[in-house]
Amino acid sequence: KGNAAFKAGDFPTAIGHYTAAFIADPSNATYPLNRAAAYLKLGKNEDAERDCDAVLRIDSKNVKGYFRRGQARVALQKLKEAEAGECPKPTAGNSEAPKREPPQTMVAFTKIWETLETEEERWDVLRQIPATRLPVLFKASLDASILAAILHTLRAALAAAPEDAETVSVVRAYMVNLPRVPRFSSVALMMKEEREDAQAVWDMLGRSQGDGVEGEMDKRKEDGSRRAWGCR
Secondary structure (H helix, E strand, O other): OOOHHHHOOOOOHHHHHHHHHHHHHOOHHHHHHHHHHHHHOOOOOHHHHHHHHHHHHHHHOOHHHHHHHHHHHHHHOOHHHHOOOOOOOOOOOOOOOOOOOOOOOOHHHHHHHHHOHHHHHHHHOOOOOOOOHHHHHOOOOOOOOHHHHOOOOOHHHHHOOOOOOOHHHHHHHHHHHHHHHHOHHHOOOOOOOOOOHHEEEHHHOOOOOOOOOHHHHHHHHHHHHHHHOOOO
């Protein structure tokens, strides 16, 4: 009943069902995890954070629990706490969403993107698209709403797993390559409020530490991308 209410967009009713189920079975992490998702939809981030803490007390390796807690903490401006939350790397035993076929065109990307309901699902799609393909994928069709949504997903993913090398690498590649998409500069001008998100992502990423000629080239590219985002 809770899942049906959630899918119907009736989040308060879903919360009621998840609460009743959790009272009946307090050892099942699924109920507070799902309730946290409903709280996030309603903007009740403190309640979502508390439920995720409960999830992780029951199951310390629950990846979605870490991810949703990271989302809640980012929304609450608890950036230090979000960065401190350690997310275990997925293992063969962890349940994962089935792999999607990466979109090859902006139309295909938009169709997939509009069906996604959670940051986890959006991140799963983004990390399958090589960042170097972004200019070809979006061409001249990038708009402010899509760019803002991608940026928010990158920030949530990084906050949920700041020590995961793959996550850091993918997020950095996106932040460097998105400014190469046609129309990025004009779209970015309309996103003054989202600049805080961009700065937070760059702050969490830190500076590239590469050595040698390639390392210096990477640093120059990154500095140029920071400026394109309007960040330090």
